[in-house]
Amino acid sequence: MLWLDCPRCGRRPLEEFTFGGEVRDVPDSITDPDARDFDEVWVFENPVGATTERWFHGHGCRRWMTIRRDSSVDQVIEVLG
C-alpha cells in the first residue's frame, strides 16, 4: 500500500497519513463485565483478511477517515469515508 484515497483530498501518498488502529467491538459472546473490560483494553482482532480501521490525514485535511483493508495483502478494499 503506497497511496490512500482521502475522501476530501483525493489520492495522497501513504506517508501523509497516520494509522489510527482497528475499529472493533468486544464480541457479544463475552458477557462478564471484567472480561469485557480486559478485552477492550488489551486484545486485538488482528485478522488475516478484511479489517476496518481508522486513519488520520495529518499532512492534509487533518480529518479522520475509515477504510476497509485486506491485511493479508495490505491493500485497501474500500474507503468508507
Place this chain on the structure above:
Amino acid sequence: MRRGIAAGYVASLPELRWAEPKGSYDVVIIGGGGHGLSTAYYLATRHGITDVAVLEADYIASGNTGRNTTIIRANYGLPEAIRFYQHSLEMYRDLEDEVGAAILHQTKGIFWIAHTEMALRTERARAAMNTAAGANTVMVTPAELKELVPQIDLTGGHRYPVLGASHNVEAATARHDRVAWAYAAGAAKRGVHVVQHTPVTGLVRDGDRVVGVQTAKGQISAGLVMSAVGGRVTALAAQAGLRLPIRTHPLHAFVTNDYQQGFPAIVASTELNCYVSQTERGQMLIGAEFDAQPSYSRQSSFAALRSYSHKITRILPFLRDLRVLRTWAGICDISVDFSPIMGFTGVDGFVITTGWGTWGFKAIPAGGEAMAELIATGRTPDLIQAFSLDRFERDHAMADQGSAGTR
C-alpha cells in the same frame, strides 16, 4: 581468506534427517523457527524428552528466523528483560560448542546513538539499568565513538548530531539459518521428528483441553501442544479459545553489495529508528521500525526502503556509495507492551511462545531452554515468570522501551 571461511562454513553443517509425521507424540511443537527448534533441542538434550515433533508449514527458518537482522544484544529497559536477554547472549557465545556446528557467531558490540539531550538521558538510564541488572553497557562520547566507528559522521549530515551513545559491549551477530539448522540437527539426532512442509490447519480439542493438531497430512494427537508460530498466531490461538494482545506488522530490511573496508560494530539509533551491521559476506545489513499498519504481507515497500536509506546515510555517509542488493520483509507479532509472551495459557495441553516481534532471534537459546524446562517440569522457570500471558490480567504489563523498532 574469504574462501577459507566459506569452505569451513559448508563442512561444519551437521547432517539433518527429515521425518514424516506419525499419529501421536508426547509433545507437538507448531513452528519450525528458532524458538520451536531450540525448545525441541533442549527437551531432548536437557530433559530426555524425545517423542517430539516440530511441524513447519514451509521449510525450517523460512519465517522470521531467516528474515531478521541477527543482532544479539541485552541492552533492554527492564530488569527482567535484561536478565533474560543477557542469559541468551551468554548461551549464544557457547552455542558452537553446545551444538557442535559453526553458527558464525561474532561479538561486535552495539552502539545506540543519541541525537538529542533527551535521547542521551534515555541512553544513560539504559546503561545504568543494564549495569544494575548484569549486562555490560557503558556510555561513550562522540570522540570515542568516532575512534571505534571511523565511518560515522558526527554531525549526522548537519541534521542529526551525535551527542553520545550507549555501548552494549557484548552484543553480537550470528548466522540465522545456521542457528536454526544446528538446533534442528541436534534435536533430530536425538530422535525428535523435524517435519517440513506440513502446515497445521487447526487444533484438536477435547472439551477445553487441546489434545492434538490437524495438519495437511492428517490428525496428530499430542500430550501437549506448543505454539511457536510466528505471524499467524492470533488465528491459531483463537482455536484454543484464546484472545491475544498482539498485532502483526511487517518489518522491512535490506542488504547492500559488498563493503570492502569492513565495518566492525553494530550501530543503531532510536530516534532515526534504524540499525546497521555487516554480514559475514561483507554486505551492509540495514533494518528499521515496523510498518504502522498491521499486515500479513511480506511484500517489501519502496517507501520503507527510501525512508531507511534516507535516515541511515545521514549518520553513515559511506553507505551512499553502495547499492541495494536485496530487500525482504518479515511479519512480526508485536505485543502491546513490546515484550514476548511465554508459558502457560490457562488452556490445558496448550503452551505458547509468541510476541517475539522484532526481538526474537536473540532470545532463541534462552527462550527454548526456558520453554523446554516449563514443558518438562510443569513449572514456569523464574527467568520467564515475568513474561507469562496472564501478566495483562494481573496489570503487570512489561512495557519495554529497549525493544528495537519501537518508539
